[in-house]
Amino acid sequence: MTHSAHTPASAALPDSSLEELDDRSRRALTERIAVTALGRGTYEVVGQSEDAYLVDLPAGRCTCPDYRFRDERCKHVRRVAIEITAGRVPAPDQIAVGCERCGETLFADRTAPEPYLCPSHDLSVGDAVYDRETGQRLLVVGLSDRRADEVSISTIRGTVADHYSNREYDADDPVVSVVYPDSFELTNHGPVPGSLTVYSFPRSRLSTEPLSD
Ligand SMILES: [Zn+2]
Ligand SMILES: [Zn+2]
Incomplete structure (x- = not known):
């Protein structure tokens, strides 16, 4: 087409x-x-x-x-x-x-x-992606059509787009929710509840390829 x-x-x-x-x-x-x-x-x-x-x-x-x-x-x-x-x-x-x-x-x-x-549809839940800012590997757990300037972050007074680390990325990017799989902790009492916090990123901050530097 x-x-x-x-x-x-x-x-x-x-x-x-x-x-x-x-x-x-x-x-x-x-x-x-x-x-x-x-x-x-x-x-x-x-x-x-x-x-x-x-x-x-x-x-x-x-x-x-x-x-x-x-x-x-x-x-x-x-x-x-x-x-x-x-x-x-x-x-x-x-x-x-x-x-x-x-x-x-x-x-x-x-x-x-x-x-x-x-860019809103080229990821799937479960995909591994890489943070262009840190190179860290992330796991996609949620996809959305909501824009980075529409979704609030609870720890700052502002949206995903307002966060200082996202200023280089487009405010109208769709938001992608991710976890850091490498932060997961398992103890004798089971998984540590807070170890898999979900974070929201503007789509263009995430690369599907590992970053070479
Ligand atoms: Zn001419
Ligand atoms: Zn699309």
Whole structure:
């Protein structure tokens, strides 16, 4: 299943540090431009004037007059690169597909095996994951569609997203509940009740691969 992925022409772009950019980059950022991935590294770029140009990103080529006659890296090529960096269109080696469970569009490597699953649905209870902050191994015990900024942590006055160790991660990430299996303690009296505390993490803090450092 392939979805067309494009950014709405009205997509808001942050205007921070625009002053440091040259004219051409500034225009690439601020003009209302819609970018649609056509596959194989080709993108259609429609600007405010409604003119549509084709960008071949791997080759760095564009069909606009700026590129063809002045041989300059035009604003369309720049804008495609910006949209890819922002995660709004797939990179040349990616395809836009729908999550098998919720249908949300995601960008998967062209060679990635199915099923395609979005970050909310690519984990299962019982999976081992790794904390990107500490490298520790965790066990998934709960999955949720609730966002990190909606779920409170009882030990702080705030949400999962507010916790100092989660500031680098997106506040709208789904929350994943985990335990530290290595903290489990068994005594002659049985398991220590508090040794398997459940913690909540933003999804993007968890890696499915062990972290190499
Ligand atoms: Zn161009
Ligand atoms: Zn999904």
